[in-house]
Amino acid sequence: MNDSNIQKLLAAARKEQAPEVPFNFENSVVSAIRRDQRRSTPLSFFEQLNQLFPRLAAAAVVIIGLCIATEFYFTQSETTTTADVQQAAEEWLFASN
Amino acid sequence: MSAVGENETVKDEAELLARIRNGSPDDFGEIVRQHQGLVFSILYRYERDAHLIEDLAQDTFLKAWKALEQFDGRAPFSHWLSRIAVHVALDHxxxxxxxxxxIGFDELGEDALDWLQGEEQRDELEPGRAREILELAMRELTAEERLVLTLQEIEGKSVKEICELTDWSSAATRVRAFRARAKLKKILLKMETEKK
Structure with a gap:
């Protein structure tokens, strides 16, 4: 491509019009600034705790679920567990004698 | 604008900015309204997607808001804001x-392709088509080369103005501009040959 064509290309690109600024653009900037300010403001202990609440609640539900499952398991296998414990105790007593 | 008029504007801006520094982001909305056209007119040279241009413009104003304390009011606010917009464009x-x-020729419209395949002396090109060709060609340039070429060849800025906008030295600007022009010529020649 020769220089004259390159100049024509650049000259044509120069004429391109800038797009219209969207309606209410300044309001979206102000909202973005407010969001940014909220993000960067240091949080108090209770605010941080409040933010963590969903995770803490989920962790508590998991722990409670595990406890119930463990309890249920041991209730079902009570005889076996008791027998195991008894055997272990007798072996220990026998071994000590 | 006359020197007196310009001084008045700078003074009014300084007063407005002093008010904003002690005020709320709502007051900054007035500054955005005054300069949004300028910011969009800088950014659209580097991005074609209207939504992305809006995001970049928002980013520019957000950066300006955060750095407002650094604006000393010695030059018009628009100069300072233009520098921020140019840096946002460079990062983008x-x-x-x-x-x-x-380079993918399937991204070019029929008119742009016809122009690329044209004779030695070609007709005037529609601005949007020229932009398509340049956008594609400049993809092989570095971000800095593209920026300097756009500022100098499309926006018609002088080396001094580019140095002020980019914080580059005069020598670095000249070298980048020279390399970018040579590279663009080579790429356009390659595109033309591949298409014929």
């Missing part, structure tokens, strides 16, 4: 460059 070009680099 760097990100874009990491994503895609290869």
């Amino acid at each position: 070009l760097r990100k874009k460059q990491r994503i895609k680099k290869e």
